Amino acid sequence: MTFCAIDFGTSNSAVAVPGDGALRLAPVEGAYTTLPTAVFFNVDENTREFGRAALEAYIDGFDGRLMRSMKSILGSALADSTTDLGDGSAIKYTDVIAIFLMHLKRHAEARAGVPLERAVLGRPVFFVDDDPRADRLAQQQLEAAARSVGFRDIHFQYEPIAAAFDYESHLTEEGLVLVADIGGGTSDFSLVRVGPQRMARLERKDDVLAHHGVHVAGTDFDRRVELTTILTELGYRSIDPEGREVPNRIYFDLATWHLINTVYAPKRVGELVLMRHLYTDTHHHDRLMRVVEQRLGHALAARAEEAKIGVAAGGETLIDLDRVEDDLRVAFDEAQLIDAGKEETQRIVQAARDTVQAAGVADRDVSALYFTGGSTGLAFLSGALSAAFPAARPVFGDRLASVATGLGIHAQRVFR
Numbered sequence: 001m002t003f004c005a006i007d008f009g010t011s012n013s014a015v016a017v018p019g020d021g022a023l024r025l026a027p028v029e030g031a032y033t034t035l036p037t038a039v040f041f042n043v044d045e046n047t048r049e050f051g052r053a054a055l056e057a058y059i060d061g062f063d064g065r066l067m068r069s070m071k072s073i074l075g076s077a078l079a080d081s082t083t084d085l086g087d088g089s090a091i092k093y094t095d096v097i098a099i100f101l102m103h104l105k106r107h108a109e110a111r112a113g114v115p116l117e118r119a120v121l122g123r124p125v126f127f128v129d130d131d132p133r134a135d136r137l138a139q140q141q142l143e144a145a146a147r148s149v150g151f152r153d154i155h156f157q158y159e160p161i162a163a164a165f166d167y168e169s170h171l172t173e174e175g176l177v178l179v180a181d182i183g184g185g186t187s188d189f190s191l192v193r194v195g196p197q198r199m200a201r202l203e204r205k206d207d208v209l210a211h212h213g214v215h216v217a218g219t220d221f222d223r224r225v226e227l228t229t230i231l232t233e234l235g236y237r238s239i240d241p242e243g244r245e246v247p248n249r250i251y252f253d254l255a256t257w258h259l260i261n262t263v264y265a266p267k268r269v270g271e272l273v274l275m276r277h278l279y280t281d282t283h284h285h286d287r288l289m290r291v292v293e294q295r296l297g298h299a300l301a302a303r304a305e306e307a308k309i310g311v312a313a314g315g316e317t318l319i320d321l322d323r324v325e326d327d328l329r330v331a332f333d334e335a336q337l338i339d340a341g342k343e344e345t346q347r348i349v350q351a352a353r354d355t356v357q358a359a360g361v362a363d364r365d366v367s368a369l370y371f372t373g374g375s376t377g378l379a380f381l382s383g384a385l386s387a388a389f390p391a392a393r394p395v396f397g398d399r400l401a402s403v404a405t406g407l408g409i410h411a412q413r414v415f416r
Contacts, residue, residue, distance in 0.1 A: 011184030016408030075138030235284030
């Protein structure tokens with residue numbers, strides 16, 4: 001019973017442990033069994049906060065370094081580099097991942113009542129698209145981080161396959177399920193043969209007909225929202241006096257969580273100051289400099305995410321940009337969200353089609369489409385996937401817990 005299963009997600013994480021004759025998600029933040037994948041290094045109070053507490057400390061204005069979407073750096077050149085914590089010290093990105101895994105491990109051990117040295121970790125189908133070497137490196141980096149916090153016996157399972165195990169536990173008949181696991185960083189698909197008679201098998205390789213994924217998901221929609229609404233108010237896609245578009249690198253970095261901090265480097269700030277003559281409307285440059293000098297990048301990214309969630313089920317909202325300029329508001333509605341994320345939606349739907357095609361199965365033979373992951377709460381996205389497989393019954397699992405639960409089911413089979 002000394003094992004656990006960890007769903008280390010781009011946006012949210014959870015950990016499952018056995019106990020009381022069943023498998024349960026461990027509380028990881030108060031009574032919550034899931035928490036945002038975030039760490040805040042609080043320089044003012046010399047503390048570390050995790051999850052919701054990390055986001056709240058950052059929003060409350062404490063000085064320090066907020067880290068989110070750490071999973072996205074695995075396999076990249078950034079993973080082995082360091083980041084400034086705001087007090088003159090620096091830490092490797094992979095060490096931040098280890099710190100977060102240790103936080104999950106401690107809560108799992110508190111729930112289990114014993115030290116835990118064995119674990120199943122979830123992984124996306126591809127950490128990195130179209131680069132097998134970088135993909136292998138990403139898993140190696142995650143495994144090294146897990147070993148550094150005390151795990152000795154480590155197994156990996158694809159996240160969409162884990163979700164299929166969770167779905168299967170509720171079935172009464174056999175079928176083909178296409179699992180759509182769409183989180184913050186990746187959209188992963190697995191076509192799996194499931195059924196009550198298959199649940200007891202430890203080896204399920206023959207039941208996994210195909211799996212595929214793309215590195216496109218929730219944070220990409222957030223980026224599009226920020227670029228097309230908030231950052232246009234700071235000069236994104238504005239035209240200079242010569243009729244050319246203002247350089248956009250600064251805007252893309254401001255809209256990407258793990259790159260925001262690079263914008264605050266003194267050299268880049270100096271370069272931005274010298275770009276003022278490129279702005280026909282200097283109000284745009286004034287706002288951009290205010291964001292950079294006051295380090296508001298993460299706050300703006302959070303506003304974009306909130307706006308996406310606010311209109312995901314329909315309706316409209318006003319994005320409050322008071323911290324940039326008094327009384328600055330931007331209107332945003334579902335139609336704008338759908339249009340902003342049109343390219344991402346098409347890529348995700350095509351990845352689902354490619355999965356089924358790779359299995360040599362006709363679309364009409366998919367009996368169910370099982371949705372899990374935080375971004376399946378976007379109605380237009382789940383609707384587009386359902387429209388691609390009209391014969392499949394859409395089923396919605398627990399968006400934030402299905403993968404962790406399925407990883408736990410797999411861990412029971414592996415370690416028992």
